[in-house]
Amino acid sequence: xxxxxxxxxxxxxxxxxxxxxxxxxxxxxxxxxxxxxxxxxxxxxxxxxxxxxxxxxxxxxxxxxxxxxxxxxxxxxxxxxxxxxxxxxxxxxxxxxxxxxxxxxxxxxxxxxxxxxxxxxxxxxxxxxxxxxxxxxxxxxxxxxxxxxxxxxxxxxxxxxxxxxxxxxxxxxxxxxxxxxxxxxxxxxxxxxxxxxxxxxxxxxxxxxxxxxxxxxxxxxxxxxxxxxxxxxxxxxxxxxxxxxxxxxxxxxxx
Numbered sequence: 692x693x694x695x696x697x698x699x700x701x702x703x704x705x706x707x708x709x710x711x712x713x714x715x716x717x718x719x720x721x722x723x724x725x726x727x728x729x730x731x732x733x734x735x736x737x738x739x740x741x742x743x744x745x746x747x748x749x750x751x752x753x754x755x756x757x758x759x760x761x762x763x764x765x766x767x768x769x770x771x772x773x774x775x776x777x778x779x780x781x782x783x784x785x786x787x788x789x790x791x792x793x794x795x796x797x798x799x800x801x802x803x804x805x806x807x808x809x810x811x812x813x814x815x816x817x818x819x820x821x822x823x824x825x826x827x828x829x830x831x832x833x834x835x836x837x838x839x840x841x842x843x844x845x846x847x848x849x850x851x852x853x854x855x856x857x858x859x860x861x862x863x864x865x866x867x868x869x870x871x872x873x874x875x876x877x878x879x880x881x882x883x884x885x886x887x888x889x890x891x892x893x894x895x896x897x898x899x900x901x902x903x904x905x906x907x908x909x910x911x912x913x914x915x916x917x918x919x920x921x922x923x924x925x926x927x928x929x930x931x932x933x934x935x936x937x938x939x940x941x942x943x944x945x946x
Contacts, residue, residue, distance in 0.1 A: 692776040699784035716796020753828030816888035826933035
């Protein structure tokens, strides 16, 4: 597993997409801090960019990369290597490469201009989303033989998590505001890693009051130490479960 991880990671380090991703995030992050004198406002804008771009790029890149490396993966599978070890090594390598690109592009400006709780929370959630959507992308790619279909499924999943899920939660909260739905809202928020990351950053910036009833619900739960621990555990599960599903699917896959 270590040799597969090492070779895959060395190959990804030279990948133009990974380098372009790092440089793009660096340009966007540094540009926001240079143009906006208020670092908090710059972090808010950077949060919106990160929550949209990081999952999308991690998801699409992982899917396309898997298909581009499929022949090499098949070659590894016929060697005396366990299929599960191959998939775990590839997931770890892709996640590490994209995590390095994200931390280089967004981390350096944040450390230089806004090294505080908000900045560290943004980096932590961005790193978590990288692992989550690399796992989801790998799971989708392993389960589909057609590249275009896999990319389409990935894009639909991204649109649902970025746009549709928030609209659904708001409809539930305002449509059933006369009923005690607080126990339902928190689990629904945890079912979307992007929404969960947004809530964690929002509470650090102290913008919960601007969201009215929904913000009060989120702050009541996620604003506590226990709520923070549960949310981080949820993001960890979002990373592990799709990765485990991808490993299991590849072990059973007819190559």
